[in-house]
């Protein structure tokens with residue numbers, strides 16, 4: 001079963017494996033309620049109860065596609081935790097006023113974005129709201145003021161950030177009297193910078209769980225699209241053979257290896273692939289196995 005984790009000691013529980021809906025509108029089988037419901041139910045039945053959204057996914061359409069299923073099946077929403085994000089402004093036919101891709105973290109925009117997300121998703125509450133990207137003109141007092149209002153009105157339970165550097169997390173955190181509970185960052189055997197650039201240390205210091213987006217490198221790793229992917233996959237395949245688990249389970253075990261309490265956010269549209277992820281907690285990976293993958297990604301032995 002997928003472990004339940006608190007992203008901070010004060011937070012509610014989320015599933016350690018999170019299903020991300022960024023690619024929902026790209027499913028080759030389409031976006032009918034039947035197709036989407038099948039994926040949601042498969043996840044829920046297998047303990048993947050946390051769903052990662054953003055206002056912009058599918059050019060502002062994915063929340064609504066997902067929400068149509070929740071509208072028809074009221075009980076589903078009670079079995080899941082909803083994460084969503086705001087702050088990125090896309091040039092899209094669905095946002096004719098956006099002339100250039102930009103960020104907006106004003107109080108008015110954050111409040112409006114949450115209203116849209118609640119309506120599109122057909123839920124009464126967002127479990128976790130993230131500021132999607134650090135904004136060079138972010139006013140932390142204004143973001144904090146929006147967060148307080150959303151928390152007091154009961155519309156959002158917890159707050160966090162995404163793609164923030166430690167000092168950017170701190171600037172916002174200094175304006176809040178409750179903890180930001182996650183920083184959702186890119187992390188995979190193809191992108192190991194957070195292990196050394198201070199981001200994971202920052203999460204440890206704050207005692208918060210990072211969420212890892214594109215845990216399989218957005219598919220590049222498993223498809224062995226480049227030399228780094230091929231080298232890293234050689235090691236992963238060796239460990240998969242040694243322990244008789246799938247390559248994906250080896251990767252997920254590596255990402256969730258202590259002490260960081262990382263929550264991988266998976267993005268496949270295929271249930272058959274998710275089946276290959278489910279037993280990752282059982283992989284008997286030891287420290288040296290972990291370093292085999294890390295060293296393969298570094299391209300050399302650690303110093």
Ligand SMILES: NC(=O)c1ccc[n+]([C@@H]2O[C@H](COP(=O)([O-])OP(=O)(O)OC[C@H]3O[C@@H](n4cnc5c(N)ncnc54)[C@H](OP(=O)(O)O)[C@@H]3O)[C@@H](O)[C@H]2O)c1
Pocket residue numbers: 019020021022023052053132162163184185212213214215216217218219220222223265266267268269270273
């Ligand atoms: N906060 C942020 O800035 C940010 C940025 C990016 C993503 N995210 C979140 O992270 C989630 C996951 O990102 P992701 O979709 O890039 O994650 P991922 O799970 O690393 O990649 C999924 C992609 O890889 C393909 N794939 C998976 N397994 C494969 C295999 N064995 N062989 C070939 N292709 C394979 C999938 O195609 P199929 O669908 O055909 O299986 C899909 O296109 C997103 O949904 C979103 O919620 C957040």
